[in-house]
Amino acid sequence: MSPQYQHRPSAVAAIYSDDHGATWHPGALLPQTLVNPGESVALELADGRVMLNIRKEEPDHRRAMAFSPDGISNWTIPALQPDLFESSCMAGMLRIGRNRIAFANPQPSRAMTSPSE
Numbered sequence: 498m499s500p501q502y503q504h505r506p507s508a509v510a511a512i513y514s515d516d517h518g519a520t521w522h523p524g525a526l527l528p529q530t531l532v533n534p535g536e537s538v539a540l541e542l543a544d545g546r547v548m549l550n551i552r553k554e555e556p557d558h559r560r561a562m563a564f565s566p567d568g569i570s571n572w573t574i575p576a577l578q579p580d581l582f583e584s585s586c587m588a589g590m591l592r593i594g595r596n597r598i599a600f601a602n603p604q605p606s607r608a609m610t611s612p613s614e
Contacts, residue, residue, distance in 0.1 A: 509534045509551055513569050524569030527551075531561055531575055536587040539568065543595045550590050550600070551575055558583045560602075 509531075511524035527534070527549070536552040547568030551561040560581040564573045581588075581600060588602035 504535070505533050507533045507535045509537050509549065509563075509575075511539065511547075511549075511565075511569050522569075525572060527563050527572040528574045531555065534561065534575070538588060538590045540590045540592055540598065541568070542592070548590075549575075550578075550581070550588060552583060552585075552587065554585075560588065 508529060509527045512521050513524055514521050531551065531553040533554040534551045538550045540548050540550070542548055542564075545566070547565045549563045549565075549572075551563065553561055557577065559577045559579060560583050561575040561577050563575040565571055582602065584603045586603050588600065590601070591599045593599055
């Protein structure tokens with residue numbers, strides 16, 4: 498019989514290294530306002546802040562975002578992003594040039610495209 502592993506409830510934080518990966522340290526937990534957040538994608542913005550795009554398990558099927566001045570502490574309260582659908586899958590982000598961000602996620606099903614449904 499295989500052991501049962503559970504990852505709920507979950508939380509989001511960053512880990513960091515300031516010596517090129519020789520050692521690692523925990524960052525601060527994000528404020529716990531989301532249901533089972535996970536599979537987050539970090540992106541450094543042009544102004545040096547770090548943005549996390551967060552998957553979560555909630556019926557609104559929207560992604561959430563939080564920001565930190567240094568990527569490890571002082572995270573903002575995660576806010577829902579009404580234009581970014583969550584299709585229960587890891588997403589990706591890429592900064593293109595100084596002020597553009599590309600977001601990639603699988604196409605959501607028709608039932609997931611409206612928060613009122």
